[in-house]
Amino acid sequence: MSEGLGRRSFLRGALLGAGAAGATGAVTASTADGADGPEYFSFHGPHQPGVLRPNAAQALVVSFDVITEDLRGLLRTITERARFLCTGGTPEPIGIEDAPRDSGVLGPEVPADGLTVTLAVGSSLFDGRFGLAARKPPGLMPMRTFPNDSLDPAQCHGDLCLTFAAEHRDTVLHALRDIAKHTRGAMQARWKMDGFTSPSRPHGTPRNLLGFRDGTSNPDAGDRSEMDSLVWTPGGGTFQVVRLIRMLVEFWDRIDISEQENIFGRRRDSGAPLDGQHEFDVPRFAEDPVGTAIPITAHIRLANPRRADTEPQRILRRAYNYDRGIDKAGNLDMGLLFTCYQRDIRNQFEAVQTRLIDEPLVDYIQPFGGGYFFVLPGITDQRDHLGSALFEDR
Amino acid sequence: MFSRTGLLAGITVVISAALLFGSLVFARQQRPAAHEEFIEVSRGGCGHGPLPHEPGPQTVTVRNTGAVTATVQLVDPSSGAVYGEVEALGSGTSRPMRVNLGNGSYAFRCAPDETRVSDGPSFRITGAHGPGSVAVAPVTKNDLLRPLRDYKDYLTHGLDVLLADTQALAGTSDRAATERAWLTAHQDYARLGGAYDAFGDLGDAIDGRADGHQDGVTDPEFTGFHRVEYALWHGKPMTEVASWTARLLADVRSLRGELARMQVDPKDFALRAHEISEDAIQFELTGAADYGSGTSLATVSANLDGTSAVLDTLRGVLRDRYPGMSDVDTWLGKARSAVLAGRRADGDWIPLDALPALQRERINATLSELAERLAPVAAICAPRRIP
Known part of the structure; x- marks a missing residue:
């Protein structure tokens, strides 16, 4: 099954293949229009369900610094709120003893709406503050600065990272407000970025704001053995890379179509590789060693050379578009909320990103923020909380 | 609580009813009276209707069958303690009251405007x-x-201190000495807890920001502490500073x-404790009210004193509530x-923008958590009528 089929197809496929359904934890129900859509993702399981889920329509990534000394209490609170929000239900009624504890943004009953809340931890959490220095997941480190980056420290790193994804914007915002309200004194948001997935136009993998399809060659999230080799760590966690990447869309829109297509290595309209006809045609780099059809410096060629030695470097991309105002030159501030998952940041994301250094695309994009995080393993017990393993056997 | 399909089925029924009666408006008006069971809220029939008998979370529909607006509560009839409340229920209207019923005895309490408060029949929940x-x-x-009397005493004393320190401010002419005197007097004011328009137009004249004035910081209507601050820390001539301190005084x-004649509405007073910290978060921690002195933390520190003073007056009321x-x-x-950590050993306050990010986050976190914890104070202390 290919990544480019779109959400509903993915889920329909997941229903047919039991392995895939088990892998994503999606529970589906028939909706009013008769189509299969996610009702909710099971909160409990070996992995957090937000990792393998197909791109949601809406996403929100927020990094937090931990303020409290009671890290375990904070993780417990986040888990309890996320469990309620991802399952849906009716908030406890409030009498005269408090203001309403639910914002009411989703009405009196909170629908699950396909929400996932994915909790990840940054390397700074393993400094001396919580006595966890020895428990740092091997391979977790601060995000490095690549030569083409223009990083703003205020929009980088963080002790914790929460990734919200759901079918509607109000659902992810409601979830953020709920968790923030319950953790006000325990953690503070450091940076925040919201993103959306464009619809398939006219079909196939959704497009980014440069007009090109994003994620065509993603590994198959429904293939359990591929996920075990590329994404999951032995303990059931995974590493998350978040990159906030501005796209200089005005500049981009002023360059001609063949230059745009040579930069990516794909046709803009169809998403087909420059040596192919259709989006999912596999580019034949080996047959074109000097880059007559697809330039040697094309993004898809550098990112995924499709050689045996680069196969284990593949990452699971979950990129969202962002749009947030204008800069002082009057240009639109929009781009990519890039996230990806892998079992090893250095051998996967960094290997890919290193090949992309000084690629022609760098003139039109500007990475300015993000971080490296470890997505905690899933939990299977109602009384358990995310991150509990960090505190065991000490 | 409807399931998704249940809700759709309900909508279908309403639409069929609308078609049947030929008018959706007609159907909507008829619906509550025709199909819904409700608890009556009125002078004569308070709490009549199908009383709850099952424990657990549930929604009770209350309907004002009387002629005037009424508040209805679910209370413990022996103590009068309130489990749930629907305020200002208009005559002829229904609203849901969400409650979670544990074991105990209950009664609906009706408080129609301008009419005696009465309790309906009591009922027990078990199991x-x-x-x-x-x-x-x-x-x-x-x-x-x-509490109001105690707070007024606090205000009286605080205003005497403020007046003396503002006189001292108006009497200085050296810039550095004036800056110091300004900070002392401004903290006196911030300590009063005059948040949220508590002192009306005079409050604006004394501590208003340039926001809302057509010409901003140069607008002649922009007066008070922040006008003096702006002039002092933007190198305006001391003669100009003096004219603004005279106006402030x-x-x-x-x-x-005006204090003697000032009426503090008990309803407003109940909100005061958390509004002081809300103001501090909105205007001080954001830096919005910093016109050059970089003393936002000094203001917040005084605001916390004010919060503490209001809370102290309410401790007796809140003890068992x-x-x-x-x-x-x-x-x-x-x-x-967290706020005091932002003060240098020599007593100077560090401007917010000069604080390390983590330190500023700690201040934001503690003030915000405090505001969360104070929200119930306003909810609980809102004055209510009893029989």
């Missing part, structure tokens, strides 16, 4: 497995008289003079230490 909604004894206007004198009071004190202490 609950967990605790239900929290019941809180209502606070009456009478309960707030003593006159306004502070007027406020002191708000189990979270010790947490409030804990967070008040944490907020205070």
Whole structure:
């Protein structure tokens, strides 16, 4: 099954293949229009369900610094709120003893709406503050600065990272407000970025704001053995890379179509590789060693050379578009909320990103923020909380 | 609680009904009276209707069958403690009351405007497995008289201090000495807890920001502490500073003079404790009210004193009503230490923008958690009528 089929197809496929359904934890129900859509993702399981889920329509990534000394209490609170929000239900009624504890943004009953809340931890959490220095997941480190980056420290790193994804914007915002309200004194948001997935136009993998399809060659999230080799760590966690990447869309829109297509290595309209006809045609780099059809410096060629030695470097991309105002030159501030998952940041994301250094695309994009995080393993017990393993056997 | 399909089915029924009667509006008007069971809220029939008999979370529909607007509560008839409330229910209207019923006895209490408060028949709930909604004894206007008097004493003393320090400010001419005197007097004012328009137009004249004035910081209507601050820290001539301190002194004198006649509405007073910290978060921690002095933390520190003073007057009222009071004190202490950590050994306050990011986050976190913990104080202390 290919990544480019779109959400509903993915889920329909997941229903047919039991392995895939088990892998994503999606529970589906028939909706009013008769189509299969996610009702909710099971909160409990070996992995957090937000990792393998197909791109949601809406996403929100927020990094937090931990303020409290009671890290375990904070993780417990986040888990309890996320469990309620991802399952849906009716908030406890409030009498005269408090203001309403639910914002009411989703009405009196909170629908699950396909929400996932994915909790990840940054390397700074393993400094001396919580006595966890020895428990740092091997391979977790601060995000490095690549030569083409223009990083703003205020929009980088963080002790914790929460990734919200759901079918509607109000659902992810409601979830953020709920968790923030319950953790006000325990953690503070450091940076925040919201993103959306464009619809398939006219079909196939959704497009980014440069007009090109994003994620065509993603590994198959429904293939359990591929996920075990590329994404999951032995303990059931995974590493998350978040990159906030501005796209200089005005500049981009002023360059001609063949230059745009040579930069990516794909046709803009169809998403087909420059040596192919259709989006999912596999580019034949080996047959074109000097880059007559697809330039040697094309993004898809550098990112995924499709050689045996680069196969284990593949990452699971979950990129969202962002749009947030204008800069002082009057240009639109929009781009990519890039996230990806892998079992090893250095051998996967960094290997890919290193090949992309000084690629022609760098003139039109500007990475300015993000971080490296470890997505905690899933939990299977109602009384358990995310991150509990960090505190065991000490 | 409807399932998704249940809701759709319900909509279908309404639409069929609309078609049947030929008008959707007609169907909507008829629906509650024709199909819904409700608890009656009125002078004569308070609490009549199908009383709840099952434990657990549920929605009770209350309907005002009387002629005037009424508030209805679900109370413990022996203590009068309130489990749930629907305020200002208009004549002829219905609203849902969400409650979680634990074991105990209950009654609906009706408080129609300008009419005696009465309780309906009491009923018992048994067989609950967990605790239900929290019941809180209502606070009456009478309960707030003593706290109000105490707060007015606090204000009187605070205004005397403010007046003396503002006189000192108006009497200085050296810039550095004026800056110091300004900070002292401004903290005096911030300590009063005059948040949220508590002192009306005089409050604006004394401590208003340039926002809302057509010409901003140069607008002649922009007066008070922040106008003096702007002039002092933007190198304006001391003669100009003096004219604004003179105006400030006159306004502070007027406020002191008006105190005797000042009526503090008990309803507003109940909100005061958390509004001081809300103001501090909105205007000080964002830097919005910093016109050059970089002393936002000094203001917040004084605001915390004011919050503490208002809370102290309410401690008696809150003792048996708000189990979270010790947490409030804990967070008040944490907020205070976080803010005081922003003061240099020589006593100078560090401007917010000069603080390390983590330190500023700690201040934001503790003040915000304090505001969360104070929100129940306003909910609980809102004055309510009892029989």
